[in-house]
Amino acid sequence: MTRGKFVAIEGPDGSGKSSVLQALSGILKKHEIDVVCTREPGGSPIAEQIRKVILEVNNTAMDVRAEALLYAASRRQHLMETILPNVQCGRLVISDRFVLSSLAYQGVGRKIGLDEVWRINQFAIEDHMPDLTIIIDVPAEVGIQRIEAAKGTRQYDRLDRESLSFHKKVRDTYLTLAQQMEQVVVVDGQRSIEEVSQECYEIIAKSGMIKLT
Numbered sequence: 001m002t003r004g005k006f007v008a009i010e011g012p013d014g015s016g017k018s019s020v021l022q023a024l025s026g027i028l029k030k031h032e033i034d035v036v037c038t039r040e041p042g043g044s045p046i047a048e049q050i051r052k053v054i055l056e057v058n059n060t061a062m063d064v065r066a067e068a069l070l071y072a073a074s075r076r077q078h079l080m081e082t083i084l085p086n087v088q089c090g091r092l093v094i095s096d097r098f099v100l101s102s103l104a105y106q107g108v109g110r111k112i113g114l115d116e117v118w119r120i121n122q123f124a125i126e127d128h129m130p131d132l133t134i135i136i137d138v139p140a141e142v143g144i145q146r147i148e149a150a151k152g153t154r155q156y157d158r159l160d161r162e163s164l165s166f167h168k169k170v171r172d173t174y175l176t177l178a179q180q181m182e183q184v185v186v187v188d189g190q191r192s193i194e195e196v197s198q199e200c201y202e203i204i205a206k207s208g209m210i211k212l213t
Helices: 017-030 045-055 064-088 099-109 114-125 140-149 164-180 193-206
Strands: 005-010 035-039 092-096 132-137 184-188
Touching (some): 005 017, 005 099, 035 064, 064 092
Parallel strands (some): 005 092, 005 132, 035 092
């Protein structure tokens, strides 16, 4: 059986990742691509339970290192229960967030350090990095405006409530990582969901990860 592929969709809060992923899934299914869409934190029963602890707005006393460890634990469970089994069955797996989120949010945003957070995640994923990572990029100000405008229609969690300076650090880290890492592509997220999802589809198609019908 041919091994499938693993794609991560990354980006700062308010970048439109989840909406893009939903639209992208529709495009892929129209082309009869066997795709599994998932998310982090979460994506499997145990990982979803960890997600509730991480994002609970009342957990303000959570230590930043405990937060990083919880993300890594959720990621490990997600990898073992959802990502790897589906890739091994030949499917295209697309996850809303993966390791780069921890590097940006906990490594830099929480000031733990990139190396420290990377070591935690190396233990969790055992070198199972995405075949391709697409970063949906928007300025921090735009992301926050979108979050505020969408209150009541989306989950408003602890990370959404962070300061503008925090979100700027996260965005800057994503862009820096994109320059330093292989198989990472940045897409302008200030356009319509249709335009962004279509570009993401074209990137995946050109990469040779999918066989078009």
